[in-house]
Amino acid sequence: MQGNTACAEGALAAGCRFFGGYPITPSTEVAEHMALKLPKTGGVFIQMEDEIASIAAVIGASWTGVRAMTATSGPGFSLMMENLGFAVITETPCVVVNIQRGGPSTGQPTMAAQGDMLQCRFGSHGDYSVIALSPASVQEMYDLTAEAFNLSDRFRVPVFVMADEIIGHMREKLVVPDTVPRQERKLLKKGDLPFRAGDDLVPGFPTFGKGYSVHVTGLTHDERGYPCATSPSVHEDLVNRLVDKVESARDAISSADIVNPDARVVFISYGAPSRAVQQVLHDTSRDDIGHLRLKLVWPFAESLLSRFPDAETFIVPELNLGQMAREIQRHTDRTVIPVPKLGGALHNPSDLAGLLEEVA
Amino acid sequence: MTYADWFREDRLPHIYCVGCGNGTVINCTLSAVDQMGWEKEETVFVSGIGCSSRAPGYIVTDSLHTTHGRAIAFATGIKMANPDLRVIVFTGDGDLAAIGGNHFIHACRRNIDLTVVCMNNMIYGMTGGQGSPTTPPGALSTTTPYGSGEAAFDLCGLAAAAGANYVARYTSYHVKELTRAVRGGLENPGFSFIEALVQCPTNYGRRNKFRQVMDQIEYFKSHALLVQKADRMREEGKKIPDDMIIIGILARRNRPALGVRK
Amino acid sequence: MRLVIDERRCKGCNLCTLVCPYRIFRPGTTANRRGVIVPELDRPERCANCRLQRLYGRTLCGVCQMICPDQAISWEEEGACEPVKVAIEY
Structure with a gap:
């Protein structure tokens, strides 16, 4: 099965019942498959007039209590940024699949890239925190998309599935599980203030149409949900909570594959470059090479680095100019070597092996 | 129940300036909603950004105050995901016709x-009185200090041409008629568009020879022309002055609608 | 029923003085504690809605209430009062 189709199937298995989208290469197959399958499951597919409207419709649908998603690529992702900030401040669960392509601008529509990794984390204005997953196989397109809905409902944040054109258009064997784990949205208790959170920092969800009479606004709001845009303390408390609810859970939700924790040289990768690294590890006869493959990229859990106590060097191959390498460097005093790659082609395993010989 | 029961009493008085027509339009809309006998639980108000868009915050139902221009797109998501909800959008001229123009025509389609x-107050009120797509030619605003040199949008004509099932225009002076028009829109399946011209004494009126709140209301009163009368005048070959405001139900038809309650 | 203007809400735009067919509102003269010059009532017994809405069971005119942008006009129950002679103007 193709990666994009697996993504759509994973969403359907997770109970996604609303898809608002706009055609954009290389993500269209997700929308096409949803258009085919959603009506048969009682869901709604709607093709909106642009990506701004797509994410808007997804957020609107999410407030009626359904699991909703959209899929896009670079240019569309840029258009969504404002409304993603709206989803953050209103704490709306939604899943956005970004099948990354070469940028900036129209760039390389049919070629892979990982250039939106910082955009998905910081692209909208203001301070906030989100969750981003990065699949490296067709199987993970299915599994991680399904997981994205659980994370989104649990933390009430937009969750990004940051795939790339290679994974999206790759065909591999997919094992469809009988059921996918499902964690439902915590609903607001009647009588509670709609934006007052408990210890988990995530307030219950006041679904529209259930008599909560909740006012949801993109303005800074107090715990009643009423606009309160000029009080410094209300804004500070709100933004701190929005960030902390995700960041405080970063070790708990971190998800990565760890190979050879005793290694001296460790590759760190996510998405398509992981496959080149796997090939290097497969081909090499050395036993001091490790691999940290991030499945959950944001929030970046720096504790993962300490799982390699003997590591002297981290090598980070990415299909960009070192976006995550910068984040990794921030958390360690060991050597971090970014291996940037632009243009759409994957790292050649022999190049990575050659680099390995130079480093150690 | 009366329309007054739909207000979020703890948030009143609202932030609108003295004499702002938005409060009047909220009254008329809520009165129409109340006449429909709808439950608060099944009604959702959605809005974008601007003076008009603060309205849902004063209404005690579920409400979504969204980003600039995107209210209709958010409302589309709500309505499609749960057709049992009654969704009403409050918007302004800048919100609807400028930044949200694309969402508007596609929702009509x-x-x-x-x-x-x-x-429609013919100006960007919240940001301090800049020209909008409906600022009449020649009108002064902070960004058209020598008079607007652009033609204004006919929002109702746009909605009707794009395929809306129900289109009406009134002003904040015509409270009874406006209430009836909103009610007609609520009853009519499909996309209903009601344009309410409102006075903005703070930012439009005081720059455009309506120094008092009442001056602009008097203007609405004297320059409103019912659509039936305008049609008759056209048939008789009489010229309708350019500054007349054509009011009334401008379109009512029964094209197939999307997202209708089952 | 008695018409009341909620001074906490009224912002003094005087639209009610413009639309009332009985002319029971007139612009006020003195500012209240909030600095708002609230309109005054001029012989409100002339208002048909005030006198007859209870009898008819519905709002008879109510234009002032609808146009009031600040939701400041409402009617409340009257207590027992002295009968007053009403001069009907034609």
Whole structure:
């Protein structure tokens, strides 16, 4: 099965019942498959007039209590940024699949890239925190998309599935599980203030149409949900909570594959470059090479680095100019070597092996 | 129950300036909603950004105050995901016709079952009185200090041409008629668009020879021309002055609608 | 029923003085504690809605209430009062 189709199937298995989208290469197959399958499951597919409207419709649908998603690529992702900030401040669960392509601008529509990794984390204005997953196989397109809905409902944040054109258009064997784990949205208790959170920092969800009479606004709001845009303390408390609810859970939700924790040289990768690294590890006869493959990229859990106590060097191959390498460097005093790659082609395993010989 | 029961009493008085027509349009809309006998639980108000868009915050139902221009797109998602909800959109001229113009015409084309009430004050009020797509030619604003040199949008004509099922225009002076028009929109399946011209004494009126709140209301009163009368005048070959405001139900039809309650 | 203007809400735009067919509102003269010059009532017994809405069971005119942008006009129950002679103007 193709990666994009697996993504759509994973969403359907997770109970996604609303898809608002706009055609954009290389993500269209997700929308096409949803258009085919959603009506048969009682869901709604709607093709909106642009990506701004797509994410808007997804957020609107999410407030009626359904699991909703959209899929896009670079240019569309840029258009969504404002409304993603709206989803953050209103704490709306939604899943956005970004099948990354070469940028900036129209760039390389049919070629892979990982250039939106910082955009998905910081692209909208203001301070906030989100969750981003990065699949490296067709199987993970299915599994991680399904997981994205659980994370989104649990933390009430937009969750990004940051795939790339290679994974999206790759065909591999997919094992469809009988059921996918499902964690439902915590609903607001009647009588509670709609934006007052408990210890988990995530307030219950006041679904529209259930008599909560909740006012949801993109303005800074107090715990009643009423606009309160000029009080410094209300804004500070709100933004701190929005960030902390995700960041405080970063070790708990971190998800990565760890190979050879005793290694001296460790590759760190996510998405398509992981496959080149796997090939290097497969081909090499050395036993001091490790691999940290991030499945959950944001929030970046720096504790993962300490799982390699003997590591002297981290090598980070990415299909960009070192976006995550910068984040990794921030958390360690060991050597971090970014291996940037632009243009759409994957790292050649022999190049990575050659680099390995130079480093150690 | 009366329309007054729909207000979020703890948030009143609202932030609108002295004499702002938006409050009047909220009264008329809520009165129409109340006449329909709808439950608060099944009614959702959606809005974008601007003076008009603060309205849902004063209404005690579920409400979504969204980003600039995107209210109709958010409302589309709500309505499609749960057609049992009654979705009403409050918007302004800048919100609807400038930044949200694309969402507006596509919602008309889809003929999705929403009621959109546009408070057209012919200016960007919240940001301090800049020219909008409906600022009449020659009118002064902070960004058209020598008079607007652009033609203004005919929002109702746009909605009707794009396929909306129900289109009406009134002003904040015509409270009874406006209430009836909104009610007509709520009853009519498909996309209903009600344009309510409102006075903005703070930012439009004081720059355009309506120094008092009442001056602009008097203007609405004297320059309103019922559509039936305008049609008759055209038939008789009489010229309708350019500054007349054509009011009334401008379109009512029964094209297939999307997202209608099952 | 008695018409009341909620001074906490009224912002003094005087639109009610413009639309009332009985002319029971007139612009006020003195500012209240909030600095708002609230309109005054001029012989409100002339208002048909005030006198007859109870009898008819519905709002008879109510234009002032509808146009009031600040939701400041409402009617409340009257207590027992002295009968007053009403001069009907034609």
